[in-house]
Structure formats: structure tokens, C-alpha cells
Amino acid sequence: RRACTPETRSEIIGKLKAWAKDTFTESSPIFWLSGLAGTGKSTIAYTVCQYLKEENLLGASFFCSRNDPNARDRKNIIPSIVTQLLHCGGALFATALCALPLGTILPDNKQHVNELLVQPWLRARASEPDPRKRHQHLVVVIDALDEVENDGPELVAELIRALLAQDTRLQGIKFLLTSRPQPKIVAECRPIDHRAIYSTEQISPDDATDDIRRYLRVELPQLHEKYPHSVESIVKHCAGLFIIAATVVRYLDPPNDPLSLPQQKKRLADFENMNVALPKANKHEFRVDSLYRVVLDQALPIEGGDEHEYAKRVMYAVVTARQPLTVSELAPLVALHSEPDEWTDTDAVTIIIHRFHAVLYTSGHDHRVRTYHKSFRDFLLSTVRCNAHAEAASDYFYYRTTTCLQVMEKALRFNMGGFPSSYPLDIDDQDLAKRIKMNINKELEYACRFWATHLSSLRHENERNIREALVHFFRLKVLFWMESMHLLKIDCRPSMHLARDWARHLKPQNKDLNVLMAAVDMLWASFINNTTSQSTPHLYISSLATVLAMSAMRSISLPDWQSSFPGLPTVKCTGILHEPSLLIIQREGHNASVHSVAFSPDGMRIASGSDDLTTVRIWDATTGTQVAKMKGHGDSVLSVAFSPDGTQIASSSGDETMGIWDATTGAEVAMMEGHESCVYSVAFSPDGMRIASGSADLTVRIWDATTGTQVAKMKGHGDSVLSVAFSPDGTQIASSSGDETMGIWDATTGAKVAMMEGHGDSVSSVAFSPDGMRIASGSADLTVRIWDATTGTQVAMMEGHKSCVYSVAFSPDGTQIASGSDDSTVRIWDAATGIPVAKMEGHDSKFRSVAFSPD
Numbered sequence: 131r132r133a134c135t136p137e138t139r140s141e142i143i144g145k146l147k148a149w150a151k152d153t154f155t156e157s158s159p160i161f162w163l164s165g166l167a168g169t170g171k172s173t174i175a176y177t178v179c180q181y182l183k184e185e186n187l188l189g190a191s192f193f194c195s196r197n198d199p200n201a202r203d204r205k206n207i208i209p210s211i212v213t214q215l216l217h218c219g220g221a222l223f224a225t226a227l228c229a230l231p232l233g234t235i236l237p238d239n240k241q242h243v244n245e246l247l248v249q250p251w252l253r254a255r256a257s258e259p260d261p262r263k264r265h266q267h268l269v270v271v272i273d274a275l276d277e278v279e280n281d282g283p284e285l286v287a288e289l290i291r292a293l294l295a296q297d298t299r300l301q302g303i304k305f306l307l308t309s310r311p312q313p314k315i316v317a318e319c320r321p322i323d324h325r326a327i328y329s330t331e332q333i334s335p336d337d338a339t340d341d342i343r344r345y346l347r348v349e350l351p352q353l354h355e356k357y358p359h360s361v362e363s364i365v366k367h368c369a370g371l372f373i374i375a376a377t378v379v380r381y382l383d384p385p386n387d388p389l390s391l392p393q394q395k396k397r398l399a400d401f402e403n404m405n406v407a408l409p410k411a412n413k414h415e416f417r418v419d420s421l422y423r424v425v426l427d428q429a430l431p432i433e434g435g436d437e438h439e440y441a442k443r444v445m446y447a448v449v450t451a452r453q454p455l456t457v458s459e460l461a462p463l464v465a466l467h468s469e470p471d472e473w474t475d476t477d478a479v480t481i482i483i484h485r486f487h488a489v490l491y492t493s494g495h496d497h498r499v500r501t502y503h504k505s506f507r508d509f510l511l512s513t514v515r516c517n518a519h520a521e522a523a524s525d526y527f528y529y530r531t532t533t534c535l536q537v538m539e540k541a542l543r544f545n546m547g548g549f550p551s552s553y554p555l556d557i558d559d560q561d562l563a564k565r566i567k568m569n570i571n572k573e574l575e576y577a578c579r580f581w582a583t584h585l586s587s588l589r590h591e592n593e594r595n596i597r598e599a600l601v602h603f604f605r606l607k608v609l610f611w612m613e614s615m616h617l618l619k620i621d622c623r624p625s626m627h628l629a630r631d632w633a634r635h636l637k638p639q640n641k642d643l644n645v646l647m648a649a650v651d652m653l654w655a656s657f658i659n660n661t662t663s664q665s666t667p668h669l670y671i672s673s674l675a676t677v678l679a680m681s682a683m684r685s686i687s688l689p690d691w692q693s694s695f696p697g698l699p700t701v702k703c704t705g706i707l708h709e710p711s712l713l714i715i716q717r718e719g720h721n722a723s724v725h726s727v728a729f730s731p732d733g734m735r736i737a738s739g740s741d742d743l744t745t746v747r748i749w750d751a752t753t754g755t756q757v758a759k760m761k762g763h764g765d766s767v768l769s770v771a772f773s774p775d776g777t778q779i780a781s782s783s784g785d786e787t788m789g790i791w792d793a794t795t796g797a798e799v800a801m802m803e804g805h806e807s808c809v810y811s812v813a814f815s816p817d818g819m820r821i822a823s824g825s826a827d828l829t830v831r832i833w834d835a836t837t838g839t840q841v842a843k844m845k846g847h848g849d850s851v852l853s854v855a856f857s858p859d860g861t862q863i864a865s866s867s868g869d870e871t872m873g874i875w876d877a878t879t880g881a882k883v884a885m886m887e888g889h890g891d892s893v894s895s896v897a898f899s900p901d902g903m904r905i906a907s908g909s910a911d912l913t914v915r916i917w918d919a920t921t922g923t924q925v926a927m928m929e930g931h932k933s934c935v936y937s938v939a940f941s942p943d944g945t946q947i948a949s950g951s952d953d954s955t956v957r958i959w960d961a962a963t964g965i966p967v968a969k970m971e972g973h974d975s976k977f978r979s980v981a982f983s984p985d
Contacts, residue, residue: 131193133177135348138341139170142328146178146306149326150187150269158326159293162319163308165330166414167505168373171308175273178306182269189268189303190214196277196507197500199453204278204285208242211270212250218268243288255301267302275309277504283314290321338370345372349379353394360398367421371414373503374421380502381425381488400424415515422489422509422516429485440464444482446526448490449507450587452580454498457483459572463533527588528596534581535599541574542610545667547617552667566617578614582625586632597640600629604646606694609674612654616666622654627750627757630734631794634776644732651734653677675699726769726979730793731776733984737793739767739781746770746781746791751983758796762789769811773835774818780835782809788823790835800838804831811853815877816860822877824851830865830875842880846873853895857919858902864919866893872907874922884922888915895937899961900944906961908935914949914959926964930957937980950977 134143142163149161165171172193182188190211195201275282289305309315311329319327333341343365347354354361368374382394389397429445431437443464447455455463457479464479483490483499489506492499501507509515547556548565556562570578588596603611615622626647633643653669656677662668674691675698692698726739735757736749746767748758765784772779778799781789788809790799807826814821820841821833830844830851849868856863862883865873872893874883891910898905904925905917914928914935933952940947946967947959956977958968 131176132173133180134170134173135341135345138344139174139177139333141337142174142330142333143177143181145328146174147181150178150182150304150306151185153267157304158323159304160290160322161304161306161326161328162322163306163328163330164311164316164319165308167310167508168371168414168418168503169330170372171330172273173372175271175306175308179271182271187267187269189218189270191271192273194272194274194277194282196504197454202277202279204282205242207272207278207285208246211272212246215247215251215268215270243285243292248292251303267304269304269306271306271308273308275307276312276315282309283312283318286315287318290318294321333370335370339365339368342368342370342372342375345375346379350382350394352391353382353398356391357395357398360395364398367417369414369417371417373505374418377421377425377488377502381421381428384484384487385491386484386487397428400428418505419509419515422506425486425488429488440478441482441485443526443529444479445486445490446510447530448483448499449501449510450526450530450584452583453576454493454496454500455576456497456572457492457499459576460499462537462573463530463576527584531581531584531588531596532599534577534584535603537573537577538581538611539603539607541571541577542607542614544610544613544670546570546610546614547666549667552665552671555664556666557664562617570614570618574614575618578611578618579620579625582628582632586628588632597633597636597643600633601640601643601646604643604650606691608646608650609653609670609691609694612650612657613666613669616657616663616669621658622650623750626651626654627734630732634732634794648732649677670695671699724978725767727981728770728772728779729981729983730772731774731984735772735776735793736981737770737772737779739770741766746779746789748779748793748796758794760789760791760796760798762791762798762801763787765808768808771812771814771821773814774816778818778835780812780814780821782812782823784808786825788812788821788833790821790838802833802838802840804833804840805829808850810850813854813856813863815856816858820860820877822854822856822863824854824865824867826850828867830854830863830873832863832877832880844873844875844880844882846882846885847871849892852892855896855898855905857898858900862919864896864898864905866896866907868892870909872896872905872917874905874919886917886922886924888917888924889913891934894935897938897940897947899940900942904944904961906938906940906947908938908949908951910934912951914938914947914957916947916961916964928959928964928966930966930969931955936978939980939982941982942984948980948982950980952977956980 146161146163149157163171163174175191175193179188179191191214192207192210193201194207200206275286278285286307286309289307293305343362346361346364350361364375364378368378382397383389430441444460447460447464457476461476461479483492489502490499491502546566546569547562548569549559585596585600612622615625630647633640633647636643653673657663657669657673660673662672674695678692678698724738724740728737729751730736734751736751738747738749739745740747746760746763747756748760749755750757760779760781763781763783763785764787767781767783769782770779772793777793779791779793781791783789786803786805786807786809788802788805790802791797792799805823805825805827809823809825811824812821814835819835821835823831823833825831828845828847828849828851830847831840832842832844833839834841844865847865847867847869848871851865851867853866854863855865856877861877863875863877865875867873870887870889870891870893872886874886875881876883889907889909889911893907893909895908896905898919903919905919907915907917909915912929912931912933912935914931915924916926916928917923918925928947928949931949931951931953935949935951937950938947940961945961947961948956949959950956954971954977956970957966958970959965960967
């Protein structure tokens, strides 16, 4: 990184210096500097860091970067800042941090700001005996928050809440934040004092032009002296964008291969002849793109030969890499042929990198190849901005995915750790680290870590032979991949989540692939959640053997892994003990009551609806981690349901609306209006074409799931409709109400089929059995009841709950019923006899919703 050229960006730098030194309590603890790509935010931030360091005011800095996995990962930001503060925040801060309870030194990402920074800082300041030190302060700089993967806006929100809250307002520390003006970040930054918000767009055009002119005079002194008019044409084209000026400087003056003045003039002519017909919108972006096209025309060899194709592969390998790679790591990944030849030589890669010197560079400290600015990557991967190379980018994602699969196919094998025995724990194996380094080289490590990431970027129309390669990989090699990932201390679940999401959109669906992926999820969960994971060989000896036996007992289809391991212990499973008190995962994330939960059809995700911020959230059912958060309702989310194909989620709210959301991206698909009061319940029809809803306006309604239009409205209940459910064949809808009754309705015409009575209080929930022959109900009269769906007669009544029963659900095989109650228990009942099977406790409050996983 480098600082601003002297006497440039003077206004904003002066403003930041004054803010940083202002110790008055009225001074905002946060300053937000925003600006479009290429306007110099990072350079300004670095310049301010230098000043703060000289003034002994710099507490910490973190420069986020999409180029670096560690610098784009949310979990590293606050711990890094805290570590830096320990060196300058005094012994009291260190003591306060060390006073955290055991196990909270690295809490969940969502707790970092409060647990690692705010609370220790408050304790340290409160115990500071010297009044003079209480008035001292430090500044923390976090640059490019828009480059944090997924969680940038959330981190901004947490910092703002912590720093501006009256009860925890931090004294003695300030934060300078920079980012692009992304809508979510803009929304989160609204509470900041307007005097502490500055956009590079506020720099006057004349000042921006003067700054760039000074910069070019310093960087290109000979060219400016000899050809001042040509340099002035650069200034004009830059239009205040420093990214253009810096790229032109590198284009005209390569760092490792200086050009003569005539050569510089020749290249400058290419730039001056550039046709720039500015569009009405995105003018800044267009100027940057036009420069990048000039750079590509100069750097790429003539089309039609191997050299041109090779140069493109190197270029795309750099911009799509999930972590920066060295030249030696790039070489085998961009080879044109499978056999070693001139195109696997590191010298060839080095030559290509030099050709792209204006946009790519090799870092001096770790020798990894990076882009100078993320706008080059954005340009190359945009079908709109770089249409000439868009198809090449798509092809490269295909190529990169297949290359990773080929690398793993060739290198992965049984016992990647070279274990001589399964008896010692990994931690006791003194030579394990050496064997891992020897058996898993950087090329294989990259393929293991990022094959799924590249797969997720592959358009489905370009899948070609990918699905067959994936099926082949999952039949056996995936076991050795899991072993390697465990040796590398990397969780397999994020990769599997990406792969499942990609496979979910295949048309037609590949049943074999779905079965294989489910088997991998089952095996990894069995291994990683067990103490046997302390010894890697037990992935095979214990977990694989046990999972194979359990799958046979439960008639679950698994790959023929047994035949590949004839020496695997044979486990005979005579039964499966259901331990009712065993809580597998308890996940916190909502900040208020959770009203409804639903499993996705493949059992891999859970949707939830809550009072907090009117959100619907999606969770990974294996890890419990939050996958997506959807906002759009204006009141509590009271019910959620997955579509039968798992692609959409329906929600209902106290704001009288229902929403449909994309289950992968979390994007809003539709918002349906029509009810005149709270909508308590939603349900998809088995074919996914209709949605039923029940409301406090006493009606049941049916909606077209594609258009969102109302199809039918059914009246008959005398109080709020609290629950609705489709029959398995989609011909009927059951409803329950606060009027102590249940209704059955024709799902096509909306006609009333039957009304069932028997409960002595509100009926909170109804559910059809999988065969459609029975209906279960739960009521405020503390009972769970079973009814004949054909005659409407009561079949059984189960008593045991001590308070209102809010939710009931049949198991997928119809043999059991789960019920959740206000008495803080979930109970399992035999669906045939009504006999209680199990009682589960875990929540400190009421169970509003229960759901069985599909398996």
C-alpha cells in the first residue's frame, strides 16, 4: 500500500485528522468514508493511519480485501483489532479481556464486537485509576467493509449499535470505516452523525482534477515535461478517478521493465485514441472499463493461438482464485494439456503476469499474484461490462471446477495422513504435520478447499460433464477428501452446502448425486460430532462402519463404500436407541420469540419465523449456522413453510401479508395481500402450485403460488383460524380455530366438507398423517387428539402436557406424533395407540413450533 501523493486529498484528510484528535464527548465515535470504486478510499485510509501512528493515536487497523481469504473473513476482523489494541490499550485492557469466562475468547462472530471488544474495553476504562488516561483515546481504522464476505453490513450494524448505545457508549476509542456505498451499508450507517459522514463524491471536480494532475506530475515526470498536453489528456479522462490514473501510470511505466520515453508516448497514443462515448448512467464505471479494454488489447497475444488461450487462462485464474496463488501454484492449474509441456512452466506464467503489469502484480512478501484493484475482477466477470470476454469467464469457471476435480481424482487416496496405526490421537502424533505437508501439496490443498466454491459459480447451462464427474467423485474419492479436510482442520460442511445448492438447480435432478451428497452429510456429521474425530483413521474404522450399519437398519440408501474397504469392521445394528433428552443443536440468532419452524424437503435446511425485526431466517440443519436472513414483513412472522421442491419459502405475518422467498438467495419473490388481520398459518400444496392461509379475519384462503393471486376464500369458523394443512393428495385442507373446532375444505372449490368438534378450548394446530387417513390436533385444552379424516370422528386423545399445546406434527412414516407446548416440553406419541413415547426438555420457554426432519 502507499499513501496519498503530498498535497492531494487535502480536504478530506484534514477533516479526518480533526475528527481523530477531537476528544469532546459530542464528537462522533464513528466516521464513515464512502465512495465508488477507484476513488481512493483505501489510499486515504492508509494515509490517515500513517498520521495516527505518528501522533500515537492509532489503536488498530484492518484493511479488508476480496483478494485475501483472511482479509475478507468476518471472523478475523475484531480478533485482529483486539490483538492490536492489547499492544497499545494498556495492561488494564489485557486484564479485562483475560477475565472473560473460559470458552468465550473466540465466541460466535455475532458476539465478537460485544464480548471481545466492548465489554473488556468498558471494564478497563472503568477501572482506570488515572483520570488523565481516561481522556486519552485511540482510533481504529477498518477499510473496505464492502469486501467482507456476506457479513459486512451486519458488522457495521453491530459496531454502530455498540458505539452509539447510551448505556455502552465507548469512551477513549473511535472507528474510521470506509466502504463503497452499498445499499445495506448505507442503511446501517444512517444513525451516524451527518457531520461524520463523507463521500468522495463530495470532493469538488476541480479539486479532484488538481489532485490527479499533481499525482501524474510526480509519477511521470519525464512524460509531463516532454508531452504536457498528453498528460493533460489523461487527467481529463480520469474525471477524478484515481484508479484510472494509477492504472495508466503502471501501463506507461511497468515496474520491472521500464519503457523508454518514445515507448511510453506510443502507449499513450493508444490511450488517447480510445473511443469514449460516455453513457448517461455509470459514467465512472464506463471510463474504468474503457481503460481496462486498452490494457487487455495490449496484454493479450493475437487471437487464434495457444498463447492467447494460455494468457486468458492465467488472467482468469488470478481473478477467480479464492486465495492468492504463487506462480508455481498457478502453473499446473492453467496448463493447456494434461501432459507436462511448455505450458506448465512457471516461466511461462511469469511472462504472462508481466504482460498484465498494469492490473496484476506479484506481492513481495509472499510472492502471490494479486489484482491491484477489485474493479478489474468485477469488469472481467461482468457479462454487461466485458461482453467480449464474458463467455471466456463462464468457460473458465467450468475449466477451474473440472481441474480441481481432476487434481483430487489423481492425488487423493486412502490414508492421506500416512497413519501407521489408528490407536494414537492426532494430537499425539509428532510427525503428522510433516506427513500432511508431504502428502497434501498446495495444489491439492487448493482443490480440496475450493472445488465447491468454483462449482457454485458455474452456470448450469455450462454443466456439461460436471454432474458425471461429481457422481464419480462422490462414489469413493469423497471419503479421502473428507480425510484430507480433517487433516487440514477445515470443516466439510460449507463446501457440501455449496455443492448441494448447485445440484438442487439441476434439471432434470440427478437422484444418484442427491443420495451420495446426503450420505456424505450423514458420515461427516457422525464423525465430526463424535470424540472419534480426535483420531482421523476412525473416520473409516468407527464412523463409516457405524453409518453403514445404521443406514441398513433404517433402510437408507448409501453408496457401496463397504466393498472398497474389505477390512472395515462389521457393525451389526439390532436397534436404534432414541435418547429423548439428547439435544443435538441449540442455535441462537433470533432476538425474540420464534413462532414457526420448517424443514426443507431434503432435510438440510430449517426455516424459522420470529418477532425480531420481522425476519425469516434459514439455517443449516447439520451445523446450526445461519444461511440467510430475509426482511420484508412489517410485523411478527407467524408461520413459515417450504415448497415441496425446496426452492421457495412461504411466510405469513401479523402485518396481514404473506411472502414468498427464494430459499437459496433469500430474495423476495412476491408479497401477497388480501387478509384483513393477522395471518397465523401458511401451507404449500403437495404440487407446490397453491398456498393455503389461515387468518384472524376468520377466513381460510387459497392462493396461486406462481402469481400470488387469491383463488378461493372459505368462511365458516367463528374465531381466528390458527392453523391450516393440505392433505397429502392435495384435495383437501384442514383448518383449526379459536372457536374450538376444526374444518375440512375442498381444496379446489373451497366448499366445506366437514366441521369437527370435541376440544374444550382453542385448537392451535392441525396436521395430516402421511397417508391422509388421520388428522392430529393440538389445543389449549392441554390435549393432543387424533381424528379420522374421512368421518371426522375422534380416534384417540393424548394427555400429559401441563399447558397449551401450540404445535403438532406427524413423523414422515406416520408412526409418531410430536407436540410442542407452553409447558416447555416436546412430547412424542405413538400415532396408533396414543401412548407417550418420549418427553424432551431444552428450552426455557414455550415450544411454539415442532417439525420432523424428512428422514
